[in-house]
Structure formats: C-alpha cells, structure tokens
C-alpha cells in the first residue's frame with residue numbers, strides 16, 4: 001500500500017459518500033452501478049481501500065438488491081437511526097430495519113441532524129447505543145462551528161461531543177466505531193480545513209480515546225475527515241497520520257469524482 005508517513009497504513013482507509021437528501025431510488029441504482037463499474041475498470045481493491053455510500057432511507061432496499069445481485073464489494077449505510085427500537089415514533093427508522101437491509105454502517109450525529117433537527121449530545125449518545133445494539137457500525141460525527149473555531153475552542157468542543165457520545169460505550173464496543181471529524185464551517189461551503197487542521201483534530205481524538213480506553217483501542221479506531229473533500233484535495237488530507245478516510249458530501253454524487261476520491265492513492269503517487 002502507498003506510504004503515509006511511516007510506510008504503512010495500520011488502519012484500512014474508508015472512503016464514505018453521504019448523499020444527504022439527494023437521489024431517488026432509480027438514481028441510486030444508476031449511481032451505484034456507475035461507481036462500481038468505474039472502480040472495477042480501475043481494478044480497485046476494496047479490501048485495501050473500503051468504500052461505503054449513504055443513500056436516503058428510501059433507496060436502501062434498491063441498493064441492497066443491486067449489491068447482492070451483482071455481488072458488489074462496496075458497502076452502504078444509513079444517514080441516521082432512531083434511538084428507539086420500535087413503537088409509536090412516527091417518522092423514525094429502527095436499527096432493526098437497517099440491519100435487515102444489510103446496512104454495514106450508520107451515520108450518527110451528523111452536524112445537519114444536530115443543527116437542523118436539534119439533536120442534543122444525549123440523543124446522539126442514545127442513537128450510538130441503538131446502532132451498537134443492532135450490530136451496525138456507527139460513524140460518529142463530531143465537529144465545531146465557525147465561532148468556536150475562531151475562539152480557539154475547537155478541540156475542547158469536539159472532544160466534549162466525543163466524550164458525551166461515548167459515555168456508556170465500553171472498550172469492546174468502541175473498537176467497532178468510526179469517528180468523522182467534520183468542522184461545520186467546512187461542510188458544503190468549499191472551505192476545506194487544511195490537512196494540518198484535520199491532523200490536529202485526528203491526533204486529539206486519538207489521544208482522548210487512549211485516555212478514555214487504552215492506546216491499543218485508540219490506535220485501532222478509524223478517524224475520517226469531512227468537509228468539502230474533492231478529488232483534488234483528498235490526497236493531502238489522506239497523507240496525515242491520524243486521518244484514515246474521508247466522509248464526502250457533494251462530491252459523492254458524481255461517480256467519476258467520487259471514484260477519483262476513492263483512488264486517492266493514485267494522486268499520492270502523482271501529485
């Protein structure tokens with residue numbers, strides 16, 4: 001595998017595409033097919049760099065059917081999950097349903113859930129527990145807004161989000177987790193946190209995980225960066241020691257662009 005700083009990826013990179021509220025189930029099938037064909041044409045090794053897409057709920061059954069029928073190696077997940085398992089929770093989606101759709105992952109606490117739907121840190125923690133109960137791998141999203149960043153409080157703020165979400169998660173469960181650092185000011189704005197900013201937070205998150213659990217656990221957990229990632233900036237981000245992948249929004253809706261992000265190692269060699 002292409003070198004990082006020490007010649008080895010100790011954690012398997014994960015490139016995740018969050019489609020947000022884009023793509024109906026017809027478009028989802030087309031996008032997944034095109035993405036898969038493009039990556040296959042490039043002999044992409046899905047064991048070396050894992051790929052996951054996060055379509056809207058209404059697309060998941062179609063994506064499941066396609067990936068099973070064509071034996072695709074890319075994985076998929078949901079953008080949210082209810083903190084409840086079943087009951088009178090209109091509009092909510094149970095982790096049980098997602099597991100039955102063979103989802104691998106679920107996004108937890110995306111900043112758009114936190115800001116638009118007022119999800120508190122405690123709700124995020126409950127959703128994280130729900131994901132774990134249903135054997136879904138949570139991708140826990142954390143990150144600060146612009147004012148917090150400008151006040152120099154970004155590390156403290158983000159680590160507090162992390163601590164609250166993990167309050168009842170034991171070491172065995174946390175090892176399954178993926179964490180996505182998404183500075184809110186960099187989402188969908190074209191503003192990218194510099195690779196050094198991503199690394200600063202990646203290292204801080206890993207240090208906090210080591211304090212909360214142990215060094216071995218902290219070293220095993222993947223930390224992704226998200227916020228205006230494109231094919232032309234992914235390589236620099238992926239060079240950073242504590243960044244193990246990216247969570248891509250807008251650029252994941254274009255199969256060629258997303259395939260180029262997945263193939264970041266190619267850019268590492270050529271840029």
Ligand SMILES: O=C[C@H](O)COP(=O)(O)O
Nearest residue numbers: 018187188227228249250
């Ligand atoms: O989940 C993805 C993030 O919100 C980043 O979105 P973006 O790549 O459009 O900035």
